[in-house]
Amino acid sequence: MLPFARIGIVGMGLIGSSIARAVRARTPGVAIAAHDACPGVRARVLELGLADCVADTAGTAVIDCDLVILAVPLGAYAEVARAIAADLAPGAIVTDVGSAKQCVAASLAPLLPPGVALVPAHPVAGTERSGPDAGFATLFEGRWCILTPPPGTDPAAVEQVRAFWSRLGSRVEVMDAAHHDLVLAVTSHVPHLIAYSIVGTAADIEHVAAGEVIKYSAGGFRDFTRIAASDPTMWRDVFLANRDAVLEVLGRVSEDLAALQRAIRWGDGETLFRRFEASRATRRAIVEAGQDVDAPDFGRTR
């Protein structure tokens, strides 16, 4: 069974509220205490019955918890750590769900009291929706959760966090934080930045009316707009926190795009065809790995 009797969740947005729902669904008997900085969110969490206790402060939420999960934007970590440090139970494990990981140990470890283990985690799952109503219990099923314990972390604590995520349906991987940050820059951060960027570019072209961009978005553009609807605060913090890896990957993206641009300018159809052909294989592999649906158009109903 789960080694946790009481779980504290700080931040009840898409991810925090999904964890609460998944814990309720899959580990009945485990108590949930929750806090969110926004009073409206706290009220909604109460209405939805997502927690056994909805606390007005982060400190109150973590009292007596053996697992504390930070599910707030990366930029709020230090403030939350200061708010909870004195209330953490001896032997508690602190974990998080942030999308960048080197920054987590750096910002949290100095603020946590001795005897509390820090096991940073990143469930690679989500949708473009935000807030406690957007969450759902199956969000993590079949998705990966990456743990990045700093060197010297108690292996028993790592195993307990691993057991927790397995119980929510995730597949768990342990990885060096720096490697995590590079891999996720490729598979998540830079795609989000490009999606945000191109949606902005499209809105700004003088000779194309905004209405036209929207009308004809089924030509491909609409796929980009989904992730460009993701939470702006969360993503601002990801880019600031994972600056080096994002800039490194962005540099390569720009180079590769410039090469295709050059092929178009010079009418080099063979280069274009070769690059396009290779991309198909990656799509096939993602579908085969169970990381996306096989239905055309993502199974959109129309």
Add this chain to the structure above:
Amino acid sequence: MLPFARIGIVGMGLIGSSIARAVRARTPGVAIAAHDACPGVRARVLELGLADCVADTAGTAVIDCDLVILAVPLGAYAEVARAIAADLAPGAIVTDVGSAKQCVAASLAPLLPPGVALVPAHPVAGTERSGPDAGFATLFEGRWCILTPPPGTDPAAVEQVRAFWSRLGSRVEVMDAAHHDLVLAVTSHVPHLIAYSIVGTAADIEHVAAGEVIKYSAGGFRDFTRIAASDPTMWRDVFLANRDAVLEVLGRVSEDLAALQRAIRWGDGETLFRRFEASRATRRAIVEAGQDVDAPDFGRTR
């Protein structure tokens, strides 16, 4: 009722075969003659019963047709036009489904006999799948179809093509070909190029294994891979045919991306937040305009 008694379709891939299915479903009594350059596709079209007549040559397919639809890659237009010119019935209308439009009048008009009207068309609909098995009758429902008749085109012919696409469930717009090419560069061509490019970049980063890109693709990357699975020949031809507009839009995309890159480098969170916040509105507008589903994650079933 439809002014067409016999429709010839040259090219029976995703779009051609979807048109055949939609014509069958929505205009019973209209005869369909079809041709595809690939013998395997012709055999499959016969098996699927998508046409009343499957012709071995494009010329044979268009005999006695009052509407002829080219549904082949843009690079094959001139060859097809030469193959059908002598067999086109006097008074026939020739149309197409190509994703770039200035090139269509330029390449086709000189090759068509007098008395044949050319009404270029672009149904803004599709999936990442290719071939006759990928098509379906409802592909065009609620999607836009853009007609770009060259100056001087017989208005009656334009109205007939408009009536045809309305009958298949599309909403029809008439537009100048140059404007079409700019709008679609924004909403379709450049998104496809970026998707192809970033999928290639991800595959090439030395310190990230291909398996990792696939495993963690649910972080956002997988959205890009859908359109990067689209037909390479078709897309090569689109980029070569719509070179100027694509390069113009790509230039702006690079500038805007560079601005975000700079904001990340200098830790300018406010610029990032402002840009991300604005992108949400575009997504909302696309969903409200009925051009995408409102379900989180595109309604992916997991």
